[in-house]
Amino acid sequence: xxxxxxxxxxxxxxxxxxxxKKSVDSILNQTYSNFELIIVDDCxxxxxxxxxxxxxxxxxxxxxxKENKGACAARNYGINKSxxxxxxxxxxDDEWLPNKLQSQYEFLIKSGSDINFCSFYRIINNRKKIIxxxxxxxxxxxxxxxxxxxxxxxxxxxxxKKVFDRIMFDEGLPRFQDWDLVIRLSKEYKISFLNEPxxxxxxxxxxxxxxxxxxxxxxxxxxxxxxxxxxTDEKIKNSFDIKRVTFMFYSKCECKKELLGxxxxxxxxxxxxxxxxxxxxxxxxFIKLKK
Numbered sequence: 001x002x003x004x005x006x007x008x009x010x011x012x013x014x015x016x017x018x019x020x021k022k023s024v025d026s027i028l029n030q031t032y033s034n035f036e037l038i039i040v041d042d043c044x045x046x047x048x049x050x051x052x053x054x055x056x057x058x059x060x061x062x063x064x065x066k067e068n069k070g071a072c073a074a075r076n077y078g079i080n081k082s083x084x085x086x087x088x089x090x091x092x093d094d095e096w097l098p099n100k101l102q103s104q105y106e107f108l109i110k111s112g113s114d115i116n117f118c119s120f121y122r123i124i125n126n127r128k129k130i131i132x133x134x135x136x137x138x139x140x141x142x143x144x145x146x147x148x149x150x151x152x153x154x155x156x157x158x159x160x161k162k163v164f165d166r167i168m169f170d171e172g173l174p175r176f177q178d179w180d181l182v183i184r185l186s187k188e189y190k191i192s193f194l195n196e197p198x199x200x201x202x203x204x205x206x207x208x209x210x211x212x213x214x215x216x217x218x219x220x221x222x223x224x225x226x227x228x229x230x231x232t233d234e235k236i237k238n239s240f241d242i243k244r245v246t247f248m249f250y251s252k253c254e255c256k257k258e259l260l261g262x263x264x265x266x267x268x269x270x271x272x273x274x275x276x277x278x279x280x281x282x283x284x285x286f287i288k289l290k291k
Contacts, residue, residue, distance in 0.1 A: 005086055006085055006086075007032070007101060008083060008161070009035055009036065010040065010075055010079060011089070011091070012042060012078065013039060013092035014041070016046075016093055017048045019092060022093075023091065024037070024052070024055065024060075026090075026095040026096040026097075027090060028055075031099050031101070031102045035084070035101065036084060037057075037059055038061050038081055039060065039061065039062045040074035041062065041064040041074075042068055042070065043067055043069075049064060063078075070171060072173070072177045073169075073171050075089065075154075075169050076169050085160070086105070087164065088104075088159075089157055091201075093202055097199065099198065100118070100198040101158070108158055113189075114160045114189035114191070115160070115163060115190070116158045117152045117156045117192075117193060117194070118193075118194040118195075118197065119195055119197045122203060123202050123203070131153070138192075142182075142186035142191050143229065146183050147226060147229055148235055149239065152178070152182045153201055156199050163188075169181055173221060174211070174214035174215075175215050175217075183226065212247045215243075215250075216248060216253075219247055223240055238265055241262050241265065242271060245258045246274070249274045249277075250287060256279065259271055
């Protein structure tokens with residue numbers, strides 16, 4: 001690789017006129033300047049296009065879908081339009097720190113990896129938490145570790161373009177497309193970790209209860225996709241079971257039997273509380289209070 005390769009940054013957006021300027025500005029203010037910014041508008045109905053058109057930077061390329069296709073379709077479209085040797089991703093409501101690209105680019109070259117990810121600040125109601133934590137130890141087997149829990153956010157990725165020759169975002173998944181992507185990539189490419197938080201990711205509180213039906217459907221799809229791994233590792237299986245019954249609980253499904261099955265395999269305080277709430281028919285009250 002050259003010392004100053006072109007990096008393509010793919011940014012999908014949909015009705016984010018209130019936050020997209022902050023996101024774009026954080027990209028334009030990068031210390032690494034040899035990039036193209038591919039903004040893919042997923043048929044926004046607000047004034048997103050007016051905001052983007054006010055930028056006079058030749059590195060920005062703006063595309064707008066005529067119909068809503070979803071963030072992953074927008075990301076795949078951006079990948080196909082990219083001209084860079086490397087690809088990074090940003091979301092339209094998050095921020096990069098100024099040295100994000102430069103630090104990751106140097107680390108990727110030094111490590112000889114195909115994919116690099118950094119840690120990030122997860123921000124909920126102005127409270128910051130570093131993901132993965134400072135004590136995170138880079139796993140020997142990324143696939144197994146990622147199947148237990150996703151610790152790689154799309155906005156933290158810097159990848160050689162070749163990794164997307166065959167592997168793209170799964171547009172059929174209702175949720176967890178980023179998780180699914182890194183699991184598949186981890187099976188074929190070398191991943192490195194830069195233990196430095198370089199992205200501010202803003203999330204809403206209690207996001208697990210916002211789309212529980214989509215969450216449950218997605219977990220079931222992922223279970224079928226990676227069944228061969230899940231059934232051979234008790235930790236992975238327990239993790240999937242806990243996620244599944246949690247989404248069942250928030251979807252208001254009848255799940256006492258599933259919750260009890262989870263508890264028999266491994267005690268979990270959250271699942272125990274869910275089980276008690278179901279026993280005393282207080283689950284709907286709990287869900288309303290959470291919302």
